[in-house]
Amino acid sequence: MKNERALKNKKTDWKKWGFYFSIMTLPIINFIGFTCGGLLNTVGLGFFGYDVKTDTTYWNNFANFIDVFRALTEGGIARTFLVSLIYYAIGLINMAMGYIMAFYIYKKLPWGEFFRILLFMPSIITGMVWVSLFKYLVREPAFAQLFGLEYGLLSMPNTAFYTLMFYTLWMGMCGGVFSSVGFMGGVSPELVDSCYIDGCNRYGEFIHVIIPALWPFLSVNLITGVVGLFMSGPPLFAFFDTSADRSLWSFDYYLFSMVMKDPSNKPNQMYSAAASLLVTAVVAPITFGVKWLCNKYGPNED
Amino acid sequence: MEKSVVLRGTGRKRVKKYFAKFKSPFAVIMFLFLLVYAGTFIYTIYWGLISSLKAPSDYYVNLYGLPKKWEFGNYTLAFSELYVVVNNMRYYLPQLFFNSFIYAFGNVATSTVSTCFCAYLCQKYKCKLSSIIYNTYLFMLIIPIVGSVGANISFRIAIGIYDNIWLGFITNIGFNTAPLMIYYAAFAAIPNDYMDAATVDGAGHWRILLTIMFPMIKVPFAIMFLTAFMPQWNDYMSPLIYLPSWPTAAVGLYRFQMMSTNATASVNVRMAATMIVCLPCLVLFIVFRKQFMGNITFGGIKG
Structure with a gap:
């Protein structure tokens, strides 16, 4: 009897694990093969060089990293970091504005649902459509005259810089609204009521109830957004292809346009891999630092 | 009489x-801000639409007004000139839309279904492996991997999946971190009693998943599917980088904007092309508006 039950359990276990691995095997293989493999390839490429004459790759020690470091310190690429920092700040403003707009919609204030639909438009329509509509509108001198300028807003690097900043603000502000409204919908009504009983107003509700309740979601955005310190930027590729003015470059665009000019160019791939590793080495500790800070000092609903 | 008084x-x-x-300043300020902000989206689309129907001479002297003469021919021209050349072959708009559909549907179907099933296993088949997988993915979410396009291209070329859409779909079978968390939460909200009762009735593991558990999360699944579909449909970067032989409509528009042939040099024709490309997205949104607007929360689904 005991043996029979053990046999049955064994059979059930076999079926259970058979089911489990019939689903999990391919994702695990993909994870090891593509995600881990891709990572290892990036690490590997950073340390290799390519001889165009003999069409061979060779161990290059830290030469790629030294090249990247030189470019950053001497080659005028340092400005790309400043651009990325500015766009990171814009990203933070966008995030904050997104939460405020989401709060308006969540509170069912006038026309909230209507705004919600409209604010979803940039997510529905491809970025290329928005870029081309915006590009052709602002490049017209008739539009520039509204701001007292003679030439189109994208024709001079200085005005193009501010125009692209505006575009990033304009398109990015509503990015998080949709999901934020969803998360706010999950806040317990009792918590909101008790806040008002304690004498809170709408501002108090937002600061003392909504933000703490949203903290897991918000902190994930903050943590994953640290990459943006070095990689934020406007959609320069969609606006200018690979020919954007150097003063507009973000670090991401610098690497991306280098690869996109010739995707199969091996030296460029190696150089960009070294650059990406170098940046990752800086960003990773900051990311974990922000995670630690979020966990330690994050707000509490209580 | 009494009734009308009551109604009034x-x-x-x-x-x-x-x-x-509107009593609070927050409501008034935000209402005005949102009115202007959301209005800019409508105005931009409206401006694109009227510009696409103008003659070039009309466009430059009348940037904001309605067309003096409605040039529907711009659309015909855009439709015939919006193409992408790959290996000496021209891909026209219908083919580009078809590619967009295959690309978006294939990517979303493989990643959404596999993520959903994996979340089910992580939640309902709790074991060390499940928790390792779930935590590894949460960890992967915070690891910053930056600027690895070059390395990715070389890796895809090396393993033979570069420019191969079908193999690309297989690599998508895995876990997408954010949806994994949402499905995980959705499955957590379903009591295990359903599974136990079905097991007692003799249902197997696949049957429990497909006929009992999966139908219970079909609403979040549909929402996740649709919300993942649109970014894939709109994505022009990934097909441009990794699938040069599979130009999509978004890639077509990108190439069209960068083209400098005589026929496409007119802004109005380019605006017409832009309007044509954004039309399917708008139609899809209008048809599935309720699903798009459905709320997803950490605790499961609302609305």
Whole structure:
């Protein structure tokens, strides 16, 4: 009897694990093969060089990293970091504005649902459509005259810089609204009521109830957004292809346009891999630092 | 008479209640801000639409007004000139839309289904492996991997999946971190009693998943599917980088904007092409508006 039950359990276990691995095997293989493999390839490429004459790759020690470091310190690429920092700040403003707009919609204030639909438009329509509509509108001198300028807003690097900043603000502000409204919908009504009983107003509700309740979601955005310190930027590729003015470059665009000019160019791939590793080495500790800070000092609903 | 008085009273109350919402400065400021902000989206689309129907001479002297003569020919021209050349072959708009559909559907179907099933296993088949997988993915979410396009291209070339859409779909079978968390939460909200009862009735593991558990999360699944579909449909970067032989409509528009042939040099024709490309997205949104607007929360689904 005991043996029979053990046999049955064994059979059930076999079926259970058979089911489990019939689903999990391919994702695990993909994870090891593509995600881990891709990572290892990036690490590997950073340390290799390519001889165009003999069409061979060779161990290059830290030469790629030294090249990247030189470019950053001497080659005028340092400005790309400043651009990325500015766009990171814009990203933070966008995030904050997104939460405020989401709060308006969540509170069912006038026309909230209507705004919600409209604010979803940039997510529905491809970025290329928005870029081309915006590009052709602002490049017209008739539009520039509204701001007292003679030439189109994208024709001079200085005005193009501010125009692209505006575009990033304009398109990015509503990015998080949709999901934020969803998360706010999950806040317990009792918590909101008790806040008002304690004498809170709408501002108090937002600061003392909504933000703490949203903290897991918000902190994930903050943590994953640290990459943006070095990689934020406007959609320069969609606006200018690979020919954007150097003063507009973000670090991401610098690497991306280098690869996109010739995707199969091996030296460029190696150089960009070294650059990406170098940046990752800086960003990773900051990311974990922000995670630690979020966990330690994050707000509490209580 | 009495009825109309009551109705009038109710209406007035309603209007009063409605305007009472404007009492706080926050509501007034945000209402005005949102009105202007959301209005810019409508205006931009409207401007694109009227520009696409103008003659070039009309466009430069009348940037904001309605067309003096409605040039529907711009659309015909855009439709015939919006193409991408790959290996000496021209891919026209219908083919580009078809590619967009295959690309978006294939990517979303493989990643959404596999993520959903994996979340089910992580939640309902708790074991060390499940928790390792779940935590590894949460960890992967915070690891910053930056600027690895070059390395990714070389890796895809090396393993033979570069420019191969079908193999690309297989690599998508895995876990997408954010949806994994949402499905995980959705499955957590379903009591295990359903599974136990089905097991007692003799249902197997696949049957429990497909006929009992999966139908219970079909609403979040549909929402996740649709919300993942649109970014894939709109994505022009990934097909441009990794699938040069599979130009999509978004890639077509990108190439069209960068083209400098005589036929496509007119801004109006380019605007017409832009309007054509954004049309399917708008139609899809209008048809599935309710699903798009459905709320997803950490605790499961609302609305």
